Structures are given as structure tokens and as C-alpha cells.
Amino acid sequence: MQAIVQPFFDPATSTITYVVYQEGRPECAIIDSVLDYDPRAGRTSTARADEVIAFVREHALQVEWILETHAHADHLSAAPYLRRELGGRIAIGRNIRIVQETFKKLFNLEPAFRLDGSQFDHLFDEDETFAIGGLTAKALFVPGHTPADVAYQIGDAVFAGDTLFMPDVGTARCDFPGGDAHRLYRSIRKLFDLPGDTRLFMCHDYPPEGRGPRWETTVQAQRTSNVQAHAGVTEEQFAAMRQQHDATLGMPTLMLPAVQVNIRAGAFPPADANGIRYLKIPLNAL
Template structure:
């Protein structure tokens, strides 16, 4: 059997958003100049309630400066710590948005928490395309594949674009370990299986994570490789099997407070990154359910 051609190597630009420690990406085919945005952030200040588009506009400026053509706006999952800017970017550019098809399960779950079934149908219509596991698409001439990666959430996916995998909240940089799995619908056991799927990719596959909390005060970083993660990840080197990992992950999660913006952001992100509709006074309002989540830090 003839050897397969090596995967193409896209250009990747990462943008660190320091308020939420998120990394947004632009990934481009160097030959056709086509590109995709992955996990864009809509700026939000919880103290004032103000929203802004500085972070998302920076992505568009990069694309314009490089002479690239935007082809996709992609989210890896409905985020619990920042607002997605997918809706804003769709309105600005007219480019198709996409996410994994299991987002419908997340919508159903959070519909009940927010009691918003009338204003947010749980059918995924808020995105132009819902990807299935293993589904393939193109960014320019570069092959892209969707890999379901549940655990952090029900709907988490990885985008494998050429030799680059955009893994968001699955594993962090090696000194940051792995993502939490205690949100509604999360599972440490499912997260382990998703991590093993990523670790089965070729050693040289580039991994791009979605958050970096800068352990020890180091500078933000977001790129590693499969080989590096296997050898150095602080959780994967400590937990050698599924049972050890589940015990480690669940113990760590019990000590973590809920993200500050989880109740703010999910009601936006299950709508495809769109803010609630204005009320009769022309203003938009977020809805914060009381006593909906466990783990308040009373001490």
C-alpha cells in the first residue's frame, strides 16, 4: 500500500483574550488564502453589563491585513466562560457558522435551567451547519475533520485541520493538565475517552488549546504536540489509566468554583452567540437563575 501524503500545514494565528484567558484562532490555507475563525470572543464586562466587539474585530483586521478570505466561523462548543462572537461575525460577514450537532442536547439541558424554551428552540437552527462526528469539510484546499470530544461538555468537538487540531477545553498546555468535567452534562469518564482519541493522533500533530491560565505566572502559550502532551501533561503522566484519571479529575473539580460567567454566557451561547432579544423598552437583559448550580464558595 502506498504511503499517504502527509497532512497539509495550515497557517495558524492565535489571539489571547486576557479577561477570560481564552485563545481565539484564525486558521488559513496558505495556497488559496481561505480561512476560518475558531472560538471567537464577544467582549463582556459583568460589572457594567457592557458588551463590545474589540476581540472579534481584531480577528477581522488580521484577516484583512493578510489578504485572506473568511470561509467559516466555527465554535468547538457552547462556552461557559465567555460569550461567543459567532453571531456578531455572521452579521458582519455573512459567512456560515458551525458547531457540533450535539449542541442540541446542550440547548435542551440549559433551556430547562433558564426556562427559555419559547425564545430558544433546541434544534440548532442558530447555526448554519451542525457537524456530525467524522464529518469532513474544507478550508480552502485543506481537509478538515470533526472529532466529537465530549467530557468537558456534552457537545465539545475538535476540529482537525490538516496537521492542526483545535481542541479547546479538552487538554491545556502540558503544565496546565486537563479541562474540568463538572458542568451540567460533563463527565470525567467521557473526557478520558476523548483525550485518548486525541492522543492516538500522529505524534507531530499540532494541538491548539482554547484556554491558558499561565501557571506560575509564565507568558500565555497555546500550541503543543501530541508527543509533547503524552510525555509532559501534568495530569496524563500522573493518571495512567481511566480509573486513576476519573479519580484525579473529579477530586480537582470538587475544589473548583464555577466560572464567573457561566450563567451569563450559556444563555448567549446556546443562541449561537446572540444576545437575548430586546424587550419593549429596547434594552436586552440577561437572566440569572438562582440556586441552579451547586458549589457556591461560602467559606
């Protein structure tokens, strides 16, 4: 079953959002949406999400799923806005509950914030199958970058989230709370076990100098050419490389705003008594 994949690249966060559907069928899914956020002004807007909405309406598609590969640390999700405008169910892997527990403590969130994932419309179990019209889809658990990462296998395509980047870039970092380089290695091998001609779509691209953004590759290309995780790299070698490299990386610019929104399925925190919603920035806690 061939999936039609329409990408939307956000240069501000290097994120790719996807609309996925089947020729001749109206049902579709939206994967890893982006809400525009200006950290200097604390202001959100919907320009990127509106591009997705325009495409869906232009092609007379019907949104069944709004899928998150994980609770992103580099952009805010537009999932609630898309659901309001287009319908569909917001879904993520069941292990989001682990991430919620970790960050509820970090942000000292309100006591009413629940740790059961109920902010989302659906939580996928490992290898759970579901449908997008005539396309069969499966939620593949690929922890390591975070405990809750999921890749979505939809027809002949897999949406890898932050597990892998393009072969000349490598793999995701593992130094966020709950990250684990050994688990990421095993998750990557799980993807490498798929047929070589499986199309792989990245959630981000950080292109090296000399090329523009790209987001589609194959399992075989990753096995052969991934600069950090190609075939022949052992788990111990990968974990040592990842840990050494991660120690040199700065915190993503939008991590603190993004995570506290994304663990709520993209919803903003409750308003204070003055009617304004506030994000928390923990000082000297990370």
C-alpha cells in the same frame, strides 16, 4: 497540508481565538471568537473581534467558517458579529442540542427557543469532513467537558477546545451539567492516538507562575508530559482525580451570562417590550 495558524490571546478570559488558512489561498476559518463583556455594567464591546477582523482584511482572507468547539462557559462568542462583518457560516457539533435542552430548563428560556441547533448555520456530525479552501478538515467529537465538545483537525493541526490544556496545566473540568470525566478520558485518548507530531492548539491557557501564556504543543508532548492525563494514567485514576479536583473549583465568572448566549450561536436573547435584552441569573439553582 500545513495550516497557517494566527492566534489572538484575550487576557481577560485566557481564551485564544484562531484564524486558520493555507499559504497562497484566501479561504479561512475563525475558531472560538470572543465578544468583550463587562459583567459589572452588562455591556458588550468588540475590541477582540475587531483585531481578528483587521487581520482577515489585511491578509485579504475570505471567511468560510466560524467554528465553535463548544458552548463556552467563560466568554461570550462574537460569531454573529464576525459573520455580519466578514461572512462565513457559524458551526458547532450536533450534540449542542443536548446542551440546549439542559440550559433551556435551567434558564427557563422562552417557549420559542428551539432545541434543534437551528440557531447555528451548520451542525457537524461525528468525523464529518469539510474544506477550508485547499485544507481538509474533520470534526472530531470529544465529549467530557460538555456533551457537545468538538476538536477540529485542519491539515496538520488540531484545535482541541477545552479538552486539553497545555501539558503543565492538564485538562478541562467535568462538573458542568452533562460533563463526564470518564468520557473526557476517552476523548483525550482519541487525541493521543493521532500522530505524535500533530500540532495541538488550546482554547485556553492558565499558566503557572513563572511563564507567560502559551497555546501550541504536540500530541507527543501531551502523551509524555500532561500532568493529569499522560500515558500510563488509567481511566479510573483520571476520573477520581478529576472529580476530586473539580469539587474544589468555583463557578467561572461569566458562566451564566455566557452559556445562555452561546447556546444561541452567540445571539442575544429576544428584546423585552421596552426594547432592552436581558440575561437571566437563576438563583440557588446550581
